Amino acid sequence: DVKVTQSSRYLVKRTGEKVFLECVQDMDHENMFWYRQDPGLGLRLIYFSYDVKMKEKGDIPEGYSVSREKKERFSLILESASTNQTSMYLCASSPQVTDTQYFGPGTRLTVL
Amino acid sequence: SQQGEEDPQALSIQEGENATMNCSYKTSINNLQWYRQNSGRGLVHLILIRSNEREKHSGRLRVTLDTSKKSSSLLITASRAADTASYFCATSHGGANSKLTFGKGITLSVRP
Numbered sequence: 001d002v003k004v005t006q007s008s009r010y011l012v013k014r015t016g017e018k019v020f021l022e023c024v025q026d027m028d029h030e031n032m033f034w035y036r037q038d039p040g041l042g043l044r045l046i047y048f049s050y051d052v053k054m055k056e057k058g059d060i061p062e063g064y065s066v067s068r069e070k071k072e073r074f075s076l077i078l079e080s081a082s083t084n085q086t087s088m089y090l091c092a093s094s095p096q097v098t099d100t101q102y103f104g105p106g107t108r109l110t111v112l
Numbered sequence: 113s114q115q116g117e118e119d120p121q122a123l124s125i126q127e128g129e130n131a132t133m134n135c136s137y138k139t140s141i142n143n144l145q146w147y148r149q150n151s152g153r154g155l156v157h158l159i160l161i162r163s164n165e166r167e168k169h170s171g172r173l174r175v176t177l178d179t180s181k182k183s184s185s186l187l188i189t190a191s192r193a194a195d196t197a198s199y200f201c202a203t204s205h206g207g208a209n210s211k212l213t214f215g216k217g218i219t220l221s222v223r224p
Binding site: 004033036040041042043045048058088090092097098099100101102103104105106108 | 128142143145147153154155156157160200202204209212213214215216217
């Protein structure tokens, strides 16, 4: 079974802090994704990566950056957290960009 | 927006009844996928249907695709309380590195 793990289920940070969310997949997938999910807005793509050290902006990249130094690990970075970044963050991986995506359990981030 | 739109937004049925959920989209697709999300968890892939397919089955799930109407339906037969979840459709619209676009989801409640 594909397994996607995220570093934290719940996280509370203060405004202005630098926040790292980590995601690891064990299926050697080329593609990894970061989404945020907010009530009434569904899933919105922040960034995705189709290879090591490769990244592309999604629909809402502002305020975020990503890092993919190894194939299995994809990190989302909030350089200076703000209250409007309070959300559920979901990581996913897939063998092809348009194929089935396998999701992690999510990280619920609260920025105070 | 290429985002699929699910209908209805919320559905409440009795255990044993069938649940039908719809997804409409605006531009031609490569494939359409349905996912389930239990409360506070990550998404789980249910079914992928390609643009040249009209119907697919998986256990109690049946998905149809009508490309002429740009719509898809997910039918859950003989529903169970454990089917209570949010259901999302996601569409892939082609092109290199074309990403999945998720709808806002349907909340299904199955009453015991």
